Amino acid sequence: MKRYKGFIFDMNGTMIDDMAYHELAWHDVLVNQLKAPLTREQVRRELYGKHDEMFYRIFGETRFTRAEIDAISFQKEQRYRDEFLPNLKLIDGLDSFLAQAKSRGIALSIGTAAPPENVDFVLDNLKIRHYFPVIVGQTDVKTSKPHPEVFSKAAALMNLPPEECLVFEDAPKGIEAAKRAGIDAVAVTSFHTAKELENDNVIATISNYNDAVLKALIS
Numbered sequence: 001m002k003r004y005k006g007f008i009f010d011m012n013g014t015m016i017d018d019m020a021y022h023e024l025a026w027h028d029v030l031v032n033q034l035k036a037p038l039t040r041e042q043v044r045r046e047l048y049g050k051h052d053e054m055f056y057r058i059f060g061e062t063r064f065t066r067a068e069i070d071a072i073s074f075q076k077e078q079r080y081r082d083e084f085l086p087n088l089k090l091i092d093g094l095d096s097f098l099a100q101a102k103s104r105g106i107a108l109s110i111g112t113a114a115p116p117e118n119v120d121f122v123l124d125n126l127k128i129r130h131y132f133p134v135i136v137g138q139t140d141v142k143t144s145k146p147h148p149e150v151f152s153k154a155a156a157l158m159n160l161p162p163e164e165c166l167v168f169e170d171a172p173k174g175i176e177a178a179k180r181a182g183i184d185a186v187a188v189t190s191f192h193t194a195k196e197l198e199n200d201n202v203i204a205t206i207s208n209y210n211d212a213v214l215k216a217l218i219s
Contacts, residue, residue, distance in 0.1 A: 013170035093209030148181035
């Protein structure tokens with residue numbers, strides 16, 4: 001297997017198995033509260049990118065002001081953090097995988113559409129911030145996934161060319177963003193099926209970080 005000098009991790013659904021909580025919370029907000037005519041599956045397909053981008057896709061650009069979107073999103077994210085906290089943990093095997101990667105000199109970073117409060121929630125509660133000197137989040141990019149900016153920026157901040165990096169992702173739009181950035185990907189099947197995550201830049205598909213295929217990446 002090709003040797004990579006840098007790993008870029010999406011966060012939600014990739015480092016922690018939390019996307020079902022986001023789906024439930026957003027379904028309540030979008031469908032039950034704001035009356036969007038969406039099925040549960042349609043809500044699931046909209047769970048990518050920045051909050052304002054999602055609102056514009058669903059409601060158009062004039063239904064809500066940016067201040068209203070920010071207020072609604074803040075309340076939703078606070079609810080998510082409160083409800084998910086008792087279940088907050090790394091996906092199986094990730095802690096060991098991160099430790100081994102770091103010990104072998106592989107650069108580590110995060111490239112996520114999550115707001116800063118959620119990044120802090122994960123990294124500080126799980127005490128893993130020390131692994132990630134480079135974090136590119138929601139407020140660091142102009143356009144979120146599937147635009148490649150988040151991963152291109154993470155690679156640049158690690159001082160690595162895209163072809164020497166590897167993205168870990170759980171979402172089709174994230175896999176697409178990695179491909180558009182010229183970066184290979186490992187697909188994590190926490191929220192989407194292997195079929196949904198298929199792309200020609202995917203070198204492996206895993207359900208957790210104990211998968212034997214990952215040993216070659218850090219050997």
